[in-house]
Amino acid sequence: MNGYERRKQKKMEQIFEAAIELFFEHGFQKVNVNEIAQKAKVSPATIYNYFGTKEQLYADSLIHWMDKQMVQYEAILNSGRTFPEKTKEIMLLEARNLNILGEEFPKVPSSELSGLMDTMDRYSEEKIVGFFKRFIALGKQEGYIREDRSEEMLVRYFTMFQNELRRHWESANQERMTWSMDQWMELFFYGAAGREN
Numbered sequence: 001m002n003g004y005e006r007r008k009q010k011k012m013e014q015i016f017e018a019a020i021e022l023f024f025e026h027g028f029q030k031v032n033v034n035e036i037a038q039k040a041k042v043s044p045a046t047i048y049n050y051f052g053t054k055e056q057l058y059a060d061s062l063i064h065w066m067d068k069q070m071v072q073y074e075a076i077l078n079s080g081r082t083f084p085e086k087t088k089e090i091m092l093l094e095a096r097n098l099n100i101l102g103e104e105f106p107k108v109p110s111s112e113l114s115g116l117m118d119t120m121d122r123y124s125e126e127k128i129v130g131f132f133k134r135f136i137a138l139g140k141q142e143g144y145i146r147e148d149r150s151e152e153m154l155v156r157y158f159t160m161f162q163n164e165l166r167r168h169w170e171s172a173n174q175e176r177m178t179w180s181m182d183q184w185m186e187l188f189f190y191g192a193a194g195r196e197n
Helices: 001-025 033-040 044-051 056-079 084-106 110-141 151-170 174-190
Strands: none
Touching: 001 033, 001 044, 001 056, 033 044, 033 056, 044 056, 056 084, 056 110, 084 110, 084 151, 084 174, 110 151, 151 174
């Protein structure tokens, strides 16, 4: 990467950071390009040159944010923790991220929402599904997930837990959430019958 490309990359990073912070704090409609440019310490023209429109900046910023979250998921999966510890950390991170996104999407104008949802669906197919397939393979390899369970059913099972965990995260305080997490993990790995059966 030459000097120009490095400077451009640094400016884009500044723009992404400023944009996502402002969008998450105030919502899509209440933030304008001038505010983002000021916070990112670039000119509005730079933003328009790189992204074309505020809508494209929003979509690209969201993907950039999600890429950063994926780096965290991968770090957890590749860590030396036990598989149950990895699962617990991934589920907590996912619940937090789903909560952030759940608060953000209602702020997006309906005219932009369908295009954004298409972008999110493509992202999910390209990156998130691949991550969960690696997660499942590791769980099977380490003996925590039965070999005869299909990927499709396991992804649905994990999604069910994520959705419930997110709802629980929204309504519970952090102390209560931490206290009950061991019960969530027990239920996730052993079901209602428990470990002995």
